[in-house]
Structures are given as structure tokens and as C-alpha cells.
Amino acid sequence: MTPPPPPHLERIRLTGTPTGRSVRLAEFGEEIDPLQREQLLAYGLSGAQSITVLQQRPMTVVLCEHMELALERDVAQHIWVEAE
Amino acid sequence: MPESCHTSPAAPVSPDARTLALVGHPNVGKSVLFHRLTGTYVNVSNYPGTTVEVARAAARFDRAASMLDTPGVLALPSRSEDERATMRALLNENLRLIVQVGDAKNLRRTLNLTALLTELGVPLVMALNMTDEARARGVTVDVEALAETLATPVVATVATGGEGVAALTEALPHAKAPAPMLRYDTETEQAIHTVTALIAERAPHPHLAARGLAILLLGRDKEVASWISAQAGGAEILAKVEEIAPLVGRESLPARLARERGRAAEALAKTVSQQSAGADRTLSLLVGQLAVHPIWGWPLLLLMLLVVYFFVGDFGAGTLVGLLEEDFFGEILNPAVTTFVQTHLGSGWLSELFVGEYGLWTMGMTYALALILPIVTTFFLAFGVLEDSGYFTRLSVIANRAFGAIGLNGRAVLPMVLGLGCVTMATLTTRILNTPRERLITTFLLALAIPCSAQLGVVFGVLGGISFGAAAIWGVCIVLILLVTGWLAGKLVKGQRVPLITELPPMRLPVLGNVLKKTSGRLKWYLVEVIPLFLLGTFIMFVLDRLGVLPWIIEAGKPVVTGWLGLPSEASAAFVMGFLRRDFGATGLFALGNQLSMIQAVVGMVTITLFVPCVASVMIIFKEQGWRTAVLMLAIIMPVAFFVGGVVNHVLHLFL
Numbered sequence: 001m002t003p004p005p006p007p008h009l010e011r012i013r014l015t016g017t018p019t020g021r022s023v024r025l026a027e028f029g030e031e032i033d034p035l036q037r038e039q040l041l042a043y044g045l046s047g048a049q050s051i052t053v054l055q056q057r058p059m060t061v062v063l064c065e066h067m068e069l070a071l072e073r074d075v076a077q078h079i080w081v082e083a084e
Numbered sequence: 085m086p087e088s089c090h091t092s093p094a095a096p097v098s099p100d101a102r103t104l105a106l107v108g109h110p111n112v113g114k115s116v117l118f119h120r121l122t123g124t125y126v127n128v129s130n131y132p133g134t135t136v137e138v139a140r141a142a143a144r145f146d147r148a149a150s151m152l153d154t155p156g157v158l159a160l161p162s163r164s165e166d167e168r169a170t171m172r173a174l175l176n177e178n179l180r181l182i183v184q185v186g187d188a189k190n191l192r193r194t195l196n197l198t199a200l201l202t203e204l205g206v207p208l209v210m211a212l213n214m215t216d217e218a219r220a221r222g223v224t225v226d227v228e229a230l231a232e233t234l235a236t237p238v239v240a241t242v243a244t245g246g247e248g249v250a251a252l253t254e255a256l257p258h259a260k261a262p263a264p265m266l267r268y269d270t271e272t273e274q275a276i277h278t279v280t281a282l283i284a285e286r287a288p289h290p291h292l293a294a295r296g297l298a299i300l301l302l303g304r305d306k307e308v309a310s311w312i313s314a315q316a317g318g319a320e321i322l323a324k325v326e327e328i329a330p331l332v333g334r335e336s337l338p339a340r341l342a343r344e345r346g347r348a349a350e351a352l353a354k355t356v357s358q359q360s361a362g363a364d365r366t367l368s369l370l371v372g373q374l375a376v377h378p379i380w381g382w383p384l385l386l387l388m389l390l391v392v393y394f395f396v397g398d399f400g401a402g403t404l405v406g407l408l409e410e411d412f413f414g415e416i417l418n419p420a421v422t423t424f425v426q427t428h429l430g431s432g433w434l435s436e437l438f439v440g441e442y443g444l445w446t447m448g449m450t451y452a453l454a455l456i457l458p459i460v461t462t463f464f465l466a467f468g469v470l471e472d473s474g475y476f477t478r479l480s481v482i483a484n485r486a487f488g489a490i491g492l493n494g495r496a497v498l499p500m501v502l503g504l505g506c507v508t509m510a511t512l513t514t515r516i517l518n519t520p521r522e523r524l525i526t527t528f529l530l531a532l533a534i535p536c537s538a539q540l541g542v543v544f545g546v547l548g549g550i551s552f553g554a555a556a557i558w559g560v561c562i563v564l565i566l567l568v569t570g571w572l573a574g575k576l577v578k579g580q581r582v583p584l585i586t587e588l589p590p591m592r593l594p595v596l597g598n599v600l601k602k603t604s605g606r607l608k609w610y611l612v613e614v615i616p617l618f619l620l621g622t623f624i625m626f627v628l629d630r631l632g633v634l635p636w637i638i639e640a641g642k643p644v645v646t647g648w649l650g651l652p653s654e655a656s657a658a659f660v661m662g663f664l665r666r667d668f669g670a671t672g673l674f675a676l677g678n679q680l681s682m683i684q685a686v687v688g689m690v691t692i693t694l695f696v697p698c699v700a701s702v703m704i705i706f707k708e709q710g711w712r713t714a715v716l717m718l719a720i721i722m723p724v725a726f727f728v729g730g731v732v733n734h735v736l737h738l739f740l
């Protein structure tokens with residue numbers, strides 16, 4: 001049996017995004033603590049914002065507008081993104 | 085940084101003067117603008133969290149008005165300690181105008197904050213700063229359109245170059261209370277409406293609009309809540325907020341408010357700004373990426389440390405100190421002063437007081453001017469360049485894992501690195517950390533194992549004079565101690581570690597003028613604060629020596645100092661000196677100079693590095709953490725210092 005096609009584009013974790021790729025923000029997982037979620041919003045990670053992954057190790061670094069943001073794995077893996 | 089060690093240089097303004105506040109995100113140029121608008125220099129550096137306290141000075145264009153430089157806010161409602169300081173200023177000052185300093189290359193984020201500021205009912209002017217960087221990245225903002233929408237002046241500026249500052253000054257009198265940027269959804273608006281009506285009736289604020297306060301209150305701003313609770317009708321309002329907060333939807337009210345503001349900011353940013361394609365590969369971005377690269381980050385760090393070592397340890401502590409201390413003070417100045425004093429005061433105790441073994445001139449001033457001054461000068465220069473480059477924040481990315489091991493996150497790198505400049509100021513900077521737990525652990529590690537500039541200089545001077553290896557062993561010891569005590573502290577102090585999320589400011593070419601200004605400010609601090617303490621210390625040593633107490637202390641300290649630490653017994657005197665300032669104690673060891681073997685020098689420097697923090701920083705710990713914590717820290721630090729020193733002594737003897 002093949003699974004039904006996903007309703008939207010496929011969602012992947014930010015940590016699973018290859019370096020250099022631009023993706024769209026989809027959702028923050030429930031695992032992210034509310035204060036940190038607020039912090040992410042304040043940094044401008046909101047809406048269907050387009051972000052570019054610059055590196056994954058030792059921390060995930062993304063370019064959002066013209067700001068570089070470093071995220072620890074524990075947070076980045078609960079951020080869901082989809083291909084542009 | 086040392087700047088806060090001396091009192092603020094702000095021009096005097098009466099406390100109830102009309103107040104203009106510079107408000108904005110961290111690291112957008114508020115302090116540079118503050119300098120342009122008031123002529124008062126406050127520390128400017130390329131990392132978030134430089135300003136942790138409100139600075140105040142009279143405005144250049146209107147001496148009767150007082151201008152505030154506030155700590156950067158990531159967002160309002162306030163959450164962190166420094167954001168709360170800004171909120172407090174907005175609530176308690178005689179506020180007539182807010183100048184929002186924005187970042188033109190991150191317009192959406194800037195407008196996110198504007199969406200809240202426009203609700204406060206205070207006239208607003210937007211200084212859209214960093215337009216040079218925006219241009220370099222292909223971003224153009226339609227300033228007129230933005231001003232039109234906000235119904236208030238918007239001025240494009242480049243604070244560092246002074247562009248737009250005149251226009252900004254001219255715009256200030258034309259500021260009006262801006263048009264609100266958005267309407268929240270119906271349900272949220274209802275909640276806001278209810279609370280607004282209550283505030284307007286029971287606890288009106290003299291300057292801020294009730295609606296703005298209601299939004300902040302519903303967003304759980306603790307400062308606003310505490311202001312409201314201090315008003316006569318406050319308790320009732322807070323009760324009402326508790327009552328309606330859970331009613332609005334699945335998402336929490338603060339999150340909902342923030343999301344709506346984000347949406348409005350995004351929409352507005354889209355209509356007034358443009359991004360031309362292909363312009364976002366800048367040199368600054370490339371260098372910045374190299375600095376946080378999983379592989380290249382390390383050689384770069386090593387290179388940076390080596391350059392600093394050669395500039396400070398070799399050139400400053402070697403060449404310059406040699407010229408000053410040995411050649412000028414040793415050969416020329418001190419013999420002349422000694423002869424002069426002795427011919428006028430005879431050779432009794434009075435001349436000993438000035439030019440004897442513990443003489444105010446021969447010890448106090450010579451240490452301060454010939455030994456430490458050249459070292460701290462070179463250090464402050466190197467430090468200022470690094471601060472301005474933006475490298476320090478990048479360090480937190482590669483150090484995050486190591487800091488994870490000690491229960492902190494990479495954000496703590498900044499206070500620790502700043503501690504190398506001045507531990508006292510760095511202790512204040514712990515306010516940028518998110519939790520009390522992180523603040524406590526970082527404060528402890530700063531007090532225990534981070535040498536400040538003056539001390540670092542002496543360490544370089546002593547160990548660099550022996551060999552690079554000796555300095556490296558000292559460095560490894562200190563890092564190990566940081567890791568071990570940090571790990572223990574992380575286990576002992578309750579609470580959870582917070583994962584790191586941090587902005588990395590762009591790498592910038594340091595501004596020479598700014599580096600020089602900072603260096604001279606810090607040197608002034610050094611001269612004003614350290615020299616009197618050195619003189620006082622020398623005087624105490626002189627008195628102890630005269631009273632015959634010093635030989636007694638040296639005798640009493642023998643088992644520990646000679647037995648356990650393996651140092652010559654005269655080193656006890658250095659530890660006594662260390663009580664006043666660690667660097668003074670270290671200088672005492674420096675003076676023993678060639679009497680020390682390599683191992684003794686390393687052991688002495690490790691012990692004195694860990695020894696009690698300086699008086700000023702103990703006072704800040706009292707202030708920030710309370711006396712219980714401060715006393716507890718001191719009680720832990722001293723025994724640890726001697727314990728570790730002894731262990732190093734014995735371990736080194738096993739291997740060398």
C-alpha cells in the first residue's frame with residue numbers, strides 16, 4: 001500500500017536540511033519551550049519566512065533576512081520546514 | 085567593561101527633565117547615536133548586550149532635555165533582565181519622545197518592535213540605521229512610504245559615519261504620537277479593550293497610553309505588572325487579566341499577540357522595502373562563516389589567541405615592560421627618585437615609605453606604571469579590535485558544546501570573555517543570560533577562574549618571560565579548572581539548561597576611532613581605580629612590615645606556601661597583597677622574578693589567578709546575587725585556590 005500523497009509539500013526537520021538550501025518555515029514543534037518560541041518569533045522566524053541553512057555543525061546556523069541565527073540542535077530539530 | 089567601574093560620565097541633568105529615549109534591538113547602533121546626539125561616549129561594541137544599564141546625558145540640541153540610551157530589547161513585552169531595565173525606564177521616566185533605532189537590513193524585525201511602540205501613545209521617531217549595510221546587501225527601504233504609514237518621521241541614518249544625524253535632530257520636534265500599526269483579531273481586541281478601560285479608569289499612567297499598557301500586561305510583562313500592582317486600583321486589574329487570559333483561544337495570549345504583530349510587521353515590510361537579487365554574498369558573511377565553521381573555526385581561534393599572545397605577552401609584557409621597567413624606571417628614574425628622597429628626608433622610615441622595599445614609589449607606582457600599564461594598554465587595544473569585529477559572539481557557536489558540558493550554553497561565552505577585560509563589569513553583563521541559574525554559575529566561574537586584564541598581563545609577563553610552554557601550561561590548568569568546577573556547579577545548582585538561540589552580528593571592520601576611544605577610556609579607569617589601590621596596598625604592606633607582622637605571616641604561611649605549594653616563603657607576602665587585588669598579588673610574585681623556577685612560577689600564577697576576586701567585583705556580586713551567595717562564593721574560592729595550586733605543584737613535579 002502506498003501512503004496517500006501529502007496534502008502540502010513535505011515537511012522536514014530544520015536539522016535535516018542540507019547546507020546551502022533555502023527552505024520555508026512551516027511550524028515549531030510542541031517540544032520547544034514557550035519562552036524560546038517567543039524568542040524565535042522575536043528574531044523574525046515567523047510566518048512562512050524563507051531561511052537559508054548555512055551550516056549544521058557544531059550548531060545549526062541559518063540566514064533569515066540578513067541576520068545570521070545560530071540554533072542549538074535541541075531547538076533546530078523541532079523546527080519544521082518545507083521546500084520552497 | 086571597565087567603563088562601569090568608574091562613575092558614569094554623563095553630563096548633569098535634572099531628574100525630572102523632559103526625557104527622550106533611544107530604544108531598539110540589541111546591536112543596532114543605539115549607543116553610537118547616543119554619542120552623536122549627546123556627545124557622551126558610552127561603550128560601543130559589536131555584540132548584543134553591551135549596554136546593560138540605562139545611560140543618561142543632556143541632549144546636544146537641547147541642553148534641558150535628557151537623553152537615555154537603553155539596553156537593547158529583542159522584543160517587548162520584556163523577558164530578560166536587560167529588557168526589563170528598558171521597560172522600567174519607559175515606565176518611570178518623564179518620557180516625551182521615543183527614538184526607535186532600527187536596522188534597515190532587518191526591517192521586518194524592526195517593525196515588529198515598532199508595532200508595540202506605536203501603542204504606547206508617546207511621540208515616536210524612527211532612526212533607520214545601518215543603511216550602509218542594507219545597501220551593501222541590496223536592500224532599499226522607501227522611507228517616505230514608511231513615514232506615511234506610521235504617521236511619524238522616519239530618517240535613514242548611518243550612525244558610525246554621522247549620515248542622517250542632522251536630519252534626525254531636525255525631525256525630533258515634529259514627532260507625533262504614531263498611528264497604531266495593526267488591529268488584533270476580534271477576540272484579542274476585546275480582551276485588550278476590557279483591560280484598557282480598567283487601566284484608564286483605575287491606574288492611568290502619566291505618559292503611556294492605557295492600551296499600550298494593556299497589551300503589555302496581557303503579554304505578561306512583569307515590569308508593567310509590578311507597576312500596575314503598585315497603583316491604588318492595581319490588584320483589581322491584575323485579577324481581571326488573570327480572569328480573561330485563559331479564555332482567548334487555544335494559543336496562549338502572549339503568543340497570539342506576538343504572532344499578530346509579526347504578521348503586521350511582515351506585511352508592512354513587504355510593501356515598503358525591496359531586495360535586489362544576488363547581492364547577499366558579502367565578504368563579511370564569508371569571514372563570519374569561517375569563524376563558526378566546524379573545522380576552520382578552530383585554527384582561526386588558535387590564530388587569534390597567538391596573535392593576541394604575541395602582541396600582549398611578547399610585545400607588551402616583554403619589549404615594552406623591558407624598556408620601561410628595566411631601562412627607564414630601573415636604571416634612570418628610580419635611582420634618581422631614591423637619591424632625591426634620601427637627600428631630603430634622610431634615610432629613616434619616612435624615606436623608606438617612599439623608596440624602600442615596600443615604598444609607595446618604588447613598589448606601588450613602579451608596579452602600576454612600569455609593569456602593568458604597558459601590558460594593559462596592549463591588551464585593551466587587542467581586545468577593542470576583537471570586540472568591534474564581532475568575533476566574540478561567533479565564539480559562542482564553537483564553544484557551545486564545551487559550555488554544554490558545564491551546564492551552560494554558549495551565550496555565557498560573552499561574559500566570560502569580557503571578564504578578561506574586567507571581571508567586575510563582566511559580572512554585570514551576566515544579565516544578558518536567560519536564567520538565574522546561568523547567571524549564578526557564570527558569576528561564580530568569573531570570580532574563581534577568569535583573570536582580568538591587569539592580572540592576565542602580569543601572568544603573561546611572568547610566564548612569557550620563562551617560556552611559551554609555561555604560559556601554555558597555565559592556560560591549560562585554568563581551562564581544566566573552569567571545566568571541572570563548572571561541571572560540578574552545573575550538577576549542584578538546580579534548574580535546567582537552556583538550549584542556545586543566538587543572533588550572530590555581522591563581522592565588521594573595527595572603527596579605529598572607536599577602538600582608541602575605548603582603550604583610552606579603559607586606561608583612564610585603570611589609572612583612576614587601580615593606582616590608588618596599589619598605593620593603598622603598598623602602604624598596608626609597609627605598615628605590616630614595620631610592625632613586624634609580615635615576617636610573622638610569612639612564617640605562619642610556610643606550611644601551605646612552602647610545603648604544599650612549593651613556593652619560596654616570601655611568596656606569602658604576595659598572597660597578602662592578593663587580598664586587595666589579584667593582579668597586585670601577582671605583581672608581588674612577578675617581583676620575585678628570577679627567584680622562581682618554572683614550576684614555581686606556574687603554581688604561583690595558577691594559585692593567584694584563582695585567589696579572591698578584587699574588592700570591586702566582590703561588591704558587584706553582593707549587589708547582584710545577595711550577601712549569602714557572595715560569602716558562600718568567597719568561602720569556596722580561597723580553599724579551592726590553594727588546593728588546586730598544590731595539586732598542580734605535585735603533578736608538575738611528577739612529569740617535569
Ligand SMILES: Nc1nc2c(ncn2[C@@H]2O[C@H](COP(=O)(O)OP(=O)(O)O)[C@@H](O)[C@H]2O)c(=O)[nH]1
Nearest residue numbers: 111112113114115116128129130214242243244
Ligand atoms: N556599518 C554600520 N555599523 C554601525 C552603524 N551604527 C552602529 N554600527 C556598529 O554596530 C555595532 C553596535 O553599535 P552599538 O551602538 O554598540 O549598538 P547598540 O547595542 O544598539 O548600542 C558597533 O560595532 C558599531 O560600530 C551603522 O550605521 N553602520
Ligand SMILES: [Mg+2]
Nearest residue numbers: 114115134135
Ligand atoms: Mg549600546
